[in-house]
Amino acid sequence: MRLVPRGLRARITVSVALLVTVVVALAGLAIVTRIDHRDRTDVDRQLTARAEKVQQDADKLLEEGDHHSGDEGQDDYGGLLTGSQSLVRVISGRQVIAQRGETPRSALPVPERDGYATLQSDGQTWRSLTEPLNNTGDRVELLQDIHPIERRLADNIALVAAVTLLAAAVTAIGTWLITRLLLHPLQRLRAGALAISADVTGPALPAVDRPREVADLSHALNAMLDQLRTSMEATRRFTADAGHELRTPLTTLGMTLETLQRNPDLPEPQRTRALEAMRAEHRRITTLLTGLQSLARGDAHALPGRTPVDLTALLAEAVQHAARRHPTITYRLGPAAPVTIQGWPAGLRLAVDNLLDNAALHGRAEGNVDIGLSRQGATLRIAVSDDGPGIAPDQRQAMKERFTRGARTHAPGSGLGLALVEQQAQLHHGTLHLGQSPSGGLQAIVSLPSAPDPGLDVDDSGPTGAPVG
Known part of the structure; x- marks a missing residue:
């Protein structure tokens, strides 16, 4: 099973879609975390403000004891309203001696120390603030049900996940369509390359103007193709010229060798003339090959x-x-x-x-x-x-x-x-x-x-050879 796509278009699509997914997800989570932090900070701030009110109304709260939220009207103890999902308790030692506000579905544990805490009770989550109650030795605890905040957090996370998936899908589709247009010049180059043959007069690659990188690639490949065709043409010309020009001296050499072989008793003067003719043909062949080699290197621009x-x-x-x-x-x-x-x-x-x-x-x-x-x-x-x-x-x-x-x-x-x-x-x-x-x-x-030409392209081998006359 291949996890990495083979095609460039598919790779670009997957890469961009993954990048957008990560960016949108991280940005959404950062926003959700910021909102959740602000909501919880607001709850802590409200608990602190209510604690000051409770300190002022502590005597009345102790006189009336427990009072549940089923009553109508305003609650003058701690600024709590009926149905506000808030609770205030007065604790002496490990016992709750007074309570007013929203009644939890199950008993809440008594806090062991002062300060902020988060409590869980029968599927409910409460935010708690415990402080000493004046100079009585008792403690006052204020609680706020933060289930709405946690529900809002879950809703926001679900919204971020939906937006992330939607952004990934839209990005993938858009990237797939856009890359089709962007890679069209490369497809043209590929089609042109498939049409190229060993014929030195064959077609060149299509000329591409945009984008710039593909245009540069097209120009570079056409320049390389021209150089290869020039080299191939020079090789073919060298082969044709060598075959044409070497036929006569090689034939002469073969005939002279055959004459010497058939006439072992050939007189010395005739043998000397035959050997001299063979040396002359040998020099001609060597000179011819040297000249052809130099011409071929020049034709191929091997400079x-x-x-x-x-x-x-x-x-x-x-x-x-x-x-x-x-x-x-x-x-x-x-x-x-x-x-x-x-x-x-x-x-x-x-x-x-x-x-x-x-x-x-x-x-x-x-x-x-x-x-x-x-x-x-x-x-x-x-x-x-x-x-x-x-x-x-x-x-x-x-x-x-x-x-x-x-x-x-x-x-x-x-x-x-x-x-x-x-x-x-x-x-x-x-x-x-x-x-x-x-x-x-x-x-x-x-x-x-006398001035150099800076636009001349050269490679690593040079024209050499003796004069050929």
């Missing part, structure tokens, strides 16, 4: 937190490594003042390395590559120029696409270098522009904003 990056130092280090990779190329880094921006060091280094390798591989053999860093207003420009054949103006935009290579190029490469550079530029909210260098070759300019 680390932005940190200050010294572009001047980054360019100097990249040029030194590029010179070691391409010893026949002369790299010339122009002077530049220290410049720091907010970005991802690995991503910027990846873009610069690919620009330097692209200039070396597709520029003039034993040529020159000029690198410059400048500022124009709030924009930083990294320019890499070579003295090779360049790219025709009508082909420059197409060369930024993945797996695109020039029609006249014979240099090794995967066709991913400029695509990686443009992706990193866009991730840093910049651009890549291809133009003609002063020496007639290709000039690639990466423009980056």
Whole structure:
């Protein structure tokens, strides 16, 4: 048996109904207790006032002895009226020697000490006040039947219980109806979530404007869904690109291995050429996978937190490594003042390395590559120029696409270098522009904003990878 409801609507209804029940019950009991205390205090106050009157009329009370309330008219002893359910007694020792007022249904016990007391007798409850009677050594006792007060207390408690139950029922019904309206946006989100599939073009969750908390949840879930779909799309694209581009080199490797296996006595020159071809295909596969991995991470926005990056130092280090990779190329880094921006060091280094390798591989053999860093207003420009054949103006935009290579190029490469550079530029909210260098070759300019973008969302993994050319 489940004591706690499973549904949110039922839990809210039960919780609010219980809270209202407790609050109304406690408030009602506090009021009833206050009223009962006031009534009993009034009785004690009346007994005190009557005691003063009795002290004045004590001689007359002792002379007339017992007198019951069946007589008509006013009672001059203690200000008691006939039928007032009041009683006054004079006690000597343990005996009642005089009595006047309402006669109880059964004998009342004689009080053992002075002061206030509550007595029970045959279903009746009396409030008693006992005081010494002048200087006679006797005592006078005044009693008041408080059955009406106790009946009023019971009636008030019953009224509080009825009001509490009614308030709980009304609250439960009202809360059930109100929560239906309040939880309707959540029901819409639930229905939208059930309609979502693995299709990257599937519907998003419904946009909710009110209440604010549900609207924030809707926006957060849609943002998460967009990120998941972006990551899924990047994974699918990586798989498709890898399968398409790796088919040819893997086929070539398989054919070469089969040739070597079928011809164990292959002449040494032919064997050497076959092994060299296999090494070249292996390098191509490795470079291709590295580039695809970097592109996939960028597509999925798998980016680390932005940190200050010294572009001047980054360019100097990249040029030194590029010179070691391409010893026949002369790299010339122009002077530049220290410049720091907010970005991802690995991503910027990846873009610069690919620009330097692209200039070396597709520029003039034993040529020159000029690198410059400048500022124009709030924009930083990294320019890499070579003295090779360049790219025709009508082909420059197409060369930024993945797996695109020039029609006249014979240099090794995967066709991913400029695509990686443009992706990193866009991730840093910049651009890549291809133009003609002063020496007639290709000039690639990466423009980056010098001010950070506070609205960019990132996660914990970063874009890495070697230049792919």
